[in-house]
Amino acid sequence: MKTFVLFLLTPLLYAQQLTKKYIVDGQTKQPLSSVIIHDIHNYTLTNEDGYFFFHASGDTITIKLLGYKTLKITPEQLNREKDTLFLDPKPIELSEVVVESNPEILSQVYRKALDNYPNEPFVEDFFLRCVLKLNGDFLKIEDIAGRVKRNKLLGLSKDIKIDFQLLNMRKFGIENKDKYSEDLALLSLRDIFLWYSSLLFPDYQKFNFSAPTIVDDTHKKIHHFPKNNNFYDGVGHLVINTEDYSIVERSDKINDATIDEIPWNKKLWVKFRTSYYSLKEKCESSSNGKYFIASACLAQQVEVYNKAQKNLYNIEYQLVITRPFSLISTFKPNVNAKAELFKLNIPYNKDFWEKQNQLPLTDQMQAFIKNAHNQKGYRIISNF
Template sequence: MQAQNLRTSTVIADKITKLPLENVNIYNSKDNSITNEDGLFVFVSENKEINLSLIGYNDVKTTYDEIKIKDTVFMEIQAINLEEIIVSDAASIIKRVHENISKNYSLTPYTENFFLRCLLKKNTELVRLQDIYGKVFKDKVFNTDLRKETEFAVEILNMRKIGIVDKAEITYFEFPNFNSFLRLSSSILFNRRDNYNFTEIKSEDNKFRKINFITKEKNENNQNINGYFIISKEDYSLKEFSLDFYDDIGSIPYQEKKGHKFRTTVYRITTNYRKNFDTNKYYLSNSKLDAKVEILGDNKLENSIYDFTANLFTTNSFTGENINSNFSVDKDIFKAKFPYSADFWNNQNQLPLTQELNNFLKRVAENKDKKKEFEVIGNF
């Protein structure tokens, strides 16, 4: 059967506000994709069935033929009250999630295909774009044993990246490595439950519970780590997990490196999970990391704010394919050097380029010959 390649201008939007919806899961029993911030998506699959899912909205079931002729697909928000505090033993619910890990998740080695987009902005202006498609080996979904870190291996199948650097710039912003990003996605606090306070937030959605958490004590940066779980009432699986390392920006101390002062003011990751119907196990469907770093100006540097985003989603879960590791999971992701193939990208699930990214590529093209002022790093 030939794969359907749905590249469409159809926008997924909120029915009431008409605004585009980001990170909507586009999936069927075999393949997965998500929408970008413009509500656009690419979906490649041999199966014509298409499902749309986003927490807080009613699911939409449609087909390739139905969706390709529409300008907009509207999703209807559910009536959910997430602010009212209710009385419950939230910690016992988290314990039930922990007790059901082996039933709901794979704790043995497996492989997945993934798409990763990394973006870097300096003072709100894009300076780097990197898209990676590859395979990842994981020895388990979650790190359930503090004595043994989760192990990963990555095979990059294709990549496209572009960056523009002012040659007067003396700051290099290091991208995270796969190890730190994937470990953060797989660490969900179950081994440190006694360090947190849990509070359940009432929801009118009968399928899920939402439980907020916060550390009982501040850390060395004078911050309380906080976040939330969204948990299925049916089987105590995680639907969504969010972890935020900073809650009081004003008290974050500056660090110093080579005489320059800087501090991280945002470091937040949100991860979603979906069930594979062949294995009956949940897997990481998508994960988004947001970070912000402030640099104090001096006689060599201007005041700068760097915003970094990494958006990863699993395109195919539990594939059973072998991994030919070709990039160190401990290396800065932007240091990866692999060729770009337009034919390859034309047949993969991925995030489409947003209007902002298209404008960035145009700006790079307009400045690429100004070699005295700018250095352009890229492979497409």
């Protein structure tokens, strides 16, 4: 089998209440994914089904998604609610949508960067989910709970020092037994986290920017476009908090106009290329006044021609910071940050995975794990 690399917790000592709910759009009744649910101690997100677990440990729970009205509720009130919560979209009057002559607000964002983001060593507790699909079908699922230590959040890759302490892992995948089949390697932990931080601030010299438009009373959106049409620089937007000039949402994806220009790589009888990527990030402010990347999702698509057969691989790395700025003195690195993700080995802890509250497995994921043993011609790779 040939492998191709894609280029591109501290225990709680206070009482907790476990909540399980669905969140949907109040108008369309469609599930809402990536909704942030947090209290003073913990953070989590809804999965693709709009479903979440949350261990509440504070007096107030905040439920928020940009473009929707924020819901603040006590754990007791939340537990009394029905199984489904409804978030109402924020109405915007057309008369409020104005266009400014230039993106001066972006200059303010850069000037305030050192005030808004950590520029000294810090530790965060995180949950990372990686999903690999082949032609729309699951191939690998890996969930990791751990801690990450960085010397700072923003900067050039060569200046970022990053280490990891992995606490729990759940991985399950299938591998084709045919020696002529391809197997795509996942990114390393270091590469994934550098993607998240390096693209938060777009490069002034590489992009043109639109005039800001109003999102709501305290947020404006700016779109960016590459000055030169090349496949290295994407298109996307920033959502900026106009009260402190922080970036609260970042979106970047491949420029569709350049897809035909992306070159192919060849290895033996296989040729391949990354034909799509997208990155979405959301930032939150912590009690120390610094912003952190609360959630992020990096998605990639790789086209592969194995002799005459075309295959499409889709990879998604979804991050949730479960505790920002956690205790740095207890951090103990225990893995190689540059190792390929699926090759990392941490023993499976059944008790942890039955009780943890981050990104529940979707119905489709559970069906894949249950039925994978029935697929002929494949071997199972799992730590449970």
